[in-house]
Amino acid sequence: MNRRVVAFLAIAALVLGTVGVASAQQFDWKQFSGTKIRFLMNQHPFTTFIQPLLPEFEQQTGIQVTFETFPEDQFRQRRLLEASSGADTLDGYMIMPGQVGAQYLEAGWVRYVDDFLADPTMTDPDIDLNDFFGGALNTFKSDGKVFGLPLQNETSLLFYRKDLFQQAGIQRPPQDMAELLADAALLKQGRVAGFAMRGKAANATSQIVNFLLSFGGSWLNEDGTSALNSYQSKQALAFYADLLRDYGPPGETNMSWPEVTSLYAQGQAAMIFDANVFRSIMEDPQQATDVVRNNTGYAPLPAGPAGLHPVVLVWGLSVNHASKNPGAAWYFVQWALSKANQEKAILAGVPAARTSAWQNEEFMKTAPADWIDASQKSFAVGDPNWNPPVKPVPEVRDAYGQAIVAALEGKPVGPALDQAAKSIDQILSNQ
Amino acid sequence: MTERASRFFDRNAQWLFPLPAVIAIVILFVGPVLANAYISVHDWYIGGTPKYIGLGNFVRALNDHRFWSGLKNTFYFTLVAVPLELVLGLGIAVLFNRDFRGKGLVRTVILLPMVATPVAIALIWALMFNPSLGVMNYFLESLGLPRSLWVASAQLAIPSLTLVDIWEWTPMVALILLAALQGVPTELYEAAIIDGAGPVQAFRFITLPSIRSAAVIALILRSIDALKTFDIIYVITQGGPGIASETLNVFAFKTGFEFFRAGYAASLLIFLLVAVLGVSILLNMTRRRPA
Numbered sequence: 010m011n012r013r014v015v016a017f018l019a020i021a022a023l024v025l026g027t028v029g030v031a032s033a034q035q036f037d038w039k040q041f042s043g044t045k046i047r048f049l050m051n052q053h054p055f056t057t058f059i060q061p062l063l064p065e066f067e068q069q070t071g072i073q074v075t076f077e078t079f080p081e082d083q084f085r086q087r088r089l090l091e092a093s094s095g096a097d098t099l100d101g102y103m104i105m106p107g108q109v110g111a112q113y114l115e116a117g118w119v120r121y122v123d124d125f126l127a128d129p130t131m132t133d134p135d136i137d138l139n140d141f142f143g144g145a146l147n148t149f150k151s152d153g154k155v156f157g158l159p160l161q162n163e164t165s166l167l168f169y170r171k172d173l174f175q176q177a178g179i180q181r182p183p184q185d186m187a188e189l190l191a192d193a194a195l196l197k198q199g200r201v202a203g204f205a206m207r208g209k210a211a212n213a214t215s216q217i218v219n220f221l222l223s224f225g226g227s228w229l230n231e232d233g234t235s236a237l238n239s240y241q242s243k244q245a246l247a248f249y250a251d252l253l254r255d256y257g258p259p260g261e262t263n264m265s266w267p268e269v270t271s272l273y274a275q276g277q278a279a280m281i282f283d284a285n286v287f288r289s290i291m292e293d294p295q296q297a298t299d300v301v302r303n304n305t306g307y308a309p310l311p312a313g314p315a316g317l318h319p320v321v322l323v324w325g326l327s328v329n330h331a332s333k334n335p336g337a338a339w340y341f342v343q344w345a346l347s348k349a350n351q352e353k354a355i356l357a358g359v360p361a362a363r364t365s366a367w368q369n370e371e372f373m374k375t376a377p378a379d380w381i382d383a384s385q386k387s388f389a390v391g392d393p394n395w396n397p398p399v400k401p402v403p404e405v406r407d408a409y410g411q412a413i414v415a416a417l418e419g420k421p422v423g424p425a426l427d428q429a430a431k432s433i434d435q436i437l438s439n440q
Numbered sequence: 441m442t443e444r445a446s447r448f449f450d451r452n453a454q455w456l457f458p459l460p461a462v463i464a465i466v467i468l469f470v471g472p473v474l475a476n477a478y479i480s481v482h483d484w485y486i487g488g489t490p491k492y493i494g495l496g497n498f499v500r501a502l503n504d505h506r507f508w509s510g511l512k513n514t515f516y517f518t519l520v521a522v523p524l525e526l527v528l529g530l531g532i533a534v535l536f537n538r539d540f541r542g543k544g545l546v547r548t549v550i551l552l553p554m555v556a557t558p559v560a561i562a563l564i565w566a567l568m569f570n571p572s573l574g575v576m577n578y579f580l581e582s583l584g585l586p587r588s589l590w591v592a593s594a595q596l597a598i599p600s601l602t603l604v605d606i607w608e609w610t611p612m613v614a615l616i617l618l619a620a621l622q623g624v625p626t627e628l629y630e631a632a633i634i635d636g637a638g639p640v641q642a643f644r645f646i647t648l649p650s651i652r653s654a655a656v657i658a659l660i661l662r663s664i665d666a667l668k669t670f671d672i673i674y675v676i677t678q679g680g681p682g683i684a685s686e687t688l689n690v691f692a693f694k695t696g697f698e699f700f701r702a703g704y705a706a707s708l709l710i711f712l713l714v715a716v717l718g719v720s721i722l723l724n725m726t727r728r729r730p731a
Contacts, residue, residue, distance in 0.1 A: 093487055112487070200572070210680050260571035260592030262681035268570060277572050401485075404699040414682040418594065440485055 042071025144391025223313025529613025
């Protein structure tokens with residue numbers, strides 16, 4: 010035999026050998042049978058939905074899961090406490106990376122799962138990551154590395170009154186910002202506002218950021234300083250302030266989502282822009298008038314000068330960095346967010362993060378087609394940064410919020426945003 | 441053995457009996473105040489490690505326009521709310537000090553604002569203040585007055601909030617003053633009438649001096665509480681619009697529990713503590729001064 014043949018045989022043997030090994034070590038749901046794991050959960054529709062299904066998981070895997078569930082504020086405090094203390098009895102938790110991602114990643118409190126994803130014994134061959142909405146999955150990636158999986162996504166949509174549109178002779182929901190402004194002008198009549206949106210300082214930033222991004226602005230510059238004093242950011246805030254000052258309802262500076270949604274539900278606004286989940290309010294006879302319930306249409310955010318850039322709010326599950334049983338915890342995450350369970354979730358009212366769930370026929374009958382369509386369009390391109398990608402999120406939101414209020418009060422937008430950017434740079438340099 | 445123990449208790453009863461109370465006070469009051477003082481001289485971002493910076497936080501506060509605005513709003517709120525509560529409370533107390541049918545019922549009903557949960561009250565008021573859907577503008581309109589922005593206006597936010605405080609706390613002032621009024625001997629009034637005093641003079645020279653001490657107590661209690669008001673402001677405006685109704689307490693809460701800057705928040709609260717203590721000492725001095 011010459012050397013080449015030897016080499017060939019050697020390689021063949023190696024390849025065959027690895028195949029043999031791989032086929033011997035397949036994904037096995039029972040791998041961690043007998044393990045006990047503990048997850049911290051937010052009191053959230055997803056938790057309510059999955060809790061009764063836990064016995065199925067225990068039967069399938071032999072892993073025993075305990076949930077500790079708290080209302081959101083306490084949940085977040087508890088998670089902060091346990092994650093920062095490095096408690097190894099906590100195996101995983103619900104997390105919204107757009108809220109605390111920067112803090113948790115910087116502190117190293119979430120466990121990256123790329124090693125599991127690369128290991129065929131650790132990851133379900135049917136996981137199909139591409140089935141998750143792009144915006145939702147991106148939220149759980151940092152520098153290309155994955156630190157969890159999304160369980161639901163939310164976005165904001167334009168809610169509009171089809172009957173008022175017809176009366177005003179408007180053919181279609183606004184496609185871009187210029188149309189939005191023109192429509193708002195046509196729709197404002199007496200006490201009925203043409204358009205309404207949040208204006209209550211820090212509460213408003215999660216909505217106005219849609220305008221910021223669509224005008225080509227962003228939270229931060231490349232060097233990590235605030236970009237809110239950019240030309241695009243000033244254009245966005247000026248547009249928003251003019252729109253609401255001219256065609257909005259009175260008292261914008263004290264409006265958060267309860268005020269915005271009830272205004273619309275009571276027929277006092279022709280268009281609003283807020284979270285798509287508030288569809289439930291507009292369909293509830295207890296909260297919305299008949300004319301609102303029967304005439305509400307949904308459309309994506311109108312495109313800005315820089316295109317369509319809605320933000321998505323994504324909840325998901327992550328494995329705790331200090332967990333003694335990261336493998337079992339990862340098994341739970343995969344099971345809870347499998348195609349089958351995400352399909353059940355969406356039928357239970359959780360806006361699932363998998364595209365396949367949204368194509369469920371039974372689900373498609375339960376929601377208006379334009380709502381499903383507009384939501385999916387936003388999920389596909391959604392930007393995860395509904396909050397500034399920094400650790401002191403609330404403080405930065407507050408600084409931006411002060412500029413929003415100043416703009417709504419009619420003060421010049423430029424200086425207000427310059428001041429906000431200055432405050433934010435100070436905040437970021439001192440954390 | 442038991443005899444020795446009992447002798448021990450007998451001999452030391454004077455400090456053994458108050459001991460539980462002393463321990464409770466140390467744990468519940470002295471401890472937190474000392475801890476707060478300790479935190480206030482550190483730069484501590486919650487989740488990070490505290491760094492000693494001496495008086496850095498206090499200097500920062502004195503250079504922070506938001507601190508001064510908060511201090512101004514704190515006193516603005518108190519100076520509007522408390523005097524009105526005192527005047528209205530006195531009126532109600534005088535009214536209730538006479539006999540009429542259903543007095544017991546009315547007296548109970550008027551106490552309701554004080555008994556209800558402050559957060560629930562605040563949520564209802566927030567709804568009533570809503571400029572588009574709220575009932576307050578409906579009232580204004582039915583009186584032929586122009587609609588108002590209420591708490592959504594930077595100028596009206598604090599006056600509107602004091603309205604809630606007055607509604608909530610006037611009953612307590614009335615209650616304290618009513619108790620004092622009932623302690624004024626009727627002989628004094630009879631003597632005054634014989635001496636030819638009218639009702640105004642009787643009120644000025646008998647009623648007011650007799651309830652002076654109670655009024656000062658009501659004033660101190662209400663001032664301390666009003667300076668520290670948090671619930672109704674936080675629920676209704678969160679200090680907004682912008683920072684137009686942000687009191688020192690609300691600012692400190694946001695700094696500590698929303699922005700996680702525990703050291704700075706602690707120093708802000710020391711300023712508040714000094715303000716509250718200062719005001720109560722000043723008011724207390726007027727109580728001790730002979731009438």
